[in-house]
Amino acid sequence: MKNHHIKCPAPNQYTDISRSFYFVIFLLLCVSLLTLSCSKSVAQNVDDMQSSEIIEFSSDQLKQLLKEMDSAILENPSEHRGPHVSVRSIRDNQLFLIPSRDWTSGFLPGLLWYMYELTDDNYWLVEARNRTAYIARERINASTHDMGFKIYCSFGNGYRLTEDPYYRDVIIEASNTLITRYNETVGAIRSWDHNSDKWDFPVIIDNMMNLEMLFRASELTGDPVYNDIAIQHARTTIEQHFRDDFSTYHVIGFNPENGEVMQRHTHQGAFHESSWARGQAWGLYGFVMTYRFTELQEFLNQAEKIAEFMLDHPRLPSDLVPYWDYDAENIPNEPRDASAAAITASALYELSTMVPEKSDYYKQMADKMLASLYNNYRSAKGENFGFLLEHSTGHLPGDHEIDTPLIYADYYFIEAALRKLKIEGI
Numbered sequence: 001m002k003n004h005h006i007k008c009p010a011p012n013q014y015t016d017i018s019r020s021f022y023f024v025i026f027l028l029l030c031v032s033l034l035t036l037s038c039s040k041s042v043a044q045n046v047d048d049m050q051s052s053e054i055i056e057f058s059s060d061q062l063k064q065l066l067k068e069m070d071s072a073i074l075e076n077p078s079e080h081r082g083p084h085v086s087v088r089s090i091r092d093n094q095l096f097l098i099p100s101r102d103w104t105s106g107f108l109p110g111l112l113w114y115m116y117e118l119t120d121d122n123y124w125l126v127e128a129r130n131r132t133a134y135i136a137r138e139r140i141n142a143s144t145h146d147m148g149f150k151i152y153c154s155f156g157n158g159y160r161l162t163e164d165p166y167y168r169d170v171i172i173e174a175s176n177t178l179i180t181r182y183n184e185t186v187g188a189i190r191s192w193d194h195n196s197d198k199w200d201f202p203v204i205i206d207n208m209m210n211l212e213m214l215f216r217a218s219e220l221t222g223d224p225v226y227n228d229i230a231i232q233h234a235r236t237t238i239e240q241h242f243r244d245d246f247s248t249y250h251v252i253g254f255n256p257e258n259g260e261v262m263q264r265h266t267h268q269g270a271f272h273e274s275s276w277a278r279g280q281a282w283g284l285y286g287f288v289m290t291y292r293f294t295e296l297q298e299f300l301n302q303a304e305k306i307a308e309f310m311l312d313h314p315r316l317p318s319d320l321v322p323y324w325d326y327d328a329e330n331i332p333n334e335p336r337d338a339s340a341a342a343i344t345a346s347a348l349y350e351l352s353t354m355v356p357e358k359s360d361y362y363k364q365m366a367d368k369m370l371a372s373l374y375n376n377y378r379s380a381k382g383e384n385f386g387f388l389l390e391h392s393t394g395h396l397p398g399d400h401e402i403d404t405p406l407i408y409a410d411y412y413f414i415e416a417a418l419r420k421l422k423i424e425g426i
């Protein structure tokens with residue numbers, strides 16, 4: 001039985017003074033700890049975050065997502081654009097299913113490849129292979145610039161991990177399709193075909209992401225054509241998309257006959273002169289990746305300047321997850337975009353390997369973003385149909401996908417976690 005007798009020390013002057021002294025020290029400590037935790041807000045120390053915990057959480061959630069998706073597809077097998085093969089978000093409290101032609105169709109297979117890479121578990125290999133196969137028909141779809149998102153996230157990762165020659169062929173065929181959209185006079189690949197009443201030849205900042213597949217196609221074939229187009233596209237983007245402070249417009253409308261700029265727009269942002277959060281993230285990731293392939297200083301400089309714009313921005317919240325637009329009118333009462341933070345974290349991990357003198361800084365910022373996403377933006381276990389993160393914003397001005405899970409947020413979140421593990425050599 002426990003002894004509940006409490007001993008009271010005999011009161012004397014010395015004990016009282018030392019008690020007051022320790023009490024003051026204790027108070028001071030509390031105040032400094034409180035100040036520290038407020039100033040860092042929710043961007044907690046990444047050392048507290050267990051990578052194995054992220055993997056376990058993601059495995060459980062993604063298994064649920066696949067199950068929920070498969071039963072939703074059985075009930076709703078197709079739409080006007082084709083058979084449902086993947087999932088993009090949640091709309092009207094239901095999974096938002098998509099056909100292969102949707103720009104986001106490659107992210108789920110890509111996530112499954114990352115899970116295979118992280119776990120070496122055959123379950124993920126089989127799932128990744130099966131769900132990659134559904135995207136193959138996109139390799140000949142010349143009506144879109146989103147070829148990199150669709151084919152490189154799926155087949156590109158598949159080839160990296162398996163060296164399956166069929167995957168290589170798909171990457172090359174898709175690259176041949178994508179370069180049909182290149183206009184030499186403009187010096188860029190055309191992005192959208194829609195809204196032709198607004199833009200004759202629109203090029204969006206997101207298009208930087210599709211260059212990765214082209215760089216890889218040159219490596220795989222030895223043919224410089226893909227590489228040359230990608231470099232020219234990146235140079236045109238530096239020249240035309242960026243403002244003096246290194247923020248980017250979303251859409252530049254060109255005259256395809258003479259290459260003149262007709263419009264500078266920010267279609268998915270707050271207004272044309274605003275800085276749409278995901279656009280900045282695509283830009284950063286795109287130029288970091290372009291430097292990886294080219295080792296041309298101009299692209300590293302651009303990446304660093306974009307990083308500086310975002311990381312030093314007075315309206316970047318202390319938890320490092322941006323509002324959907326840096327210039328949104330009602331900050332701090334505006335939705336966040338966790339997808340922009342996930343893309344940025346992944347890009348910063350890579351950037352940290354390229355700039356030795358700023359390596360620690362970029363790595364620490366990436367760590368904080370990743371920890372912030374995991375600690376404060378992840379779905380509750382078993383919720384959101386199995387999506388990993390919540391609080392992303394797809395297209396606020398279009399009034400859809402606001403403060404919700406998005407498959408590409410999950411993809412870049414896991415990619416960031418994987419890059420962190422590789423950098424740390426775990």
Ligand code: GLY
Pocket residue numbers: 103206268278394
């Ligand atoms: N690439 C389209 C988007 O970021 O919403």
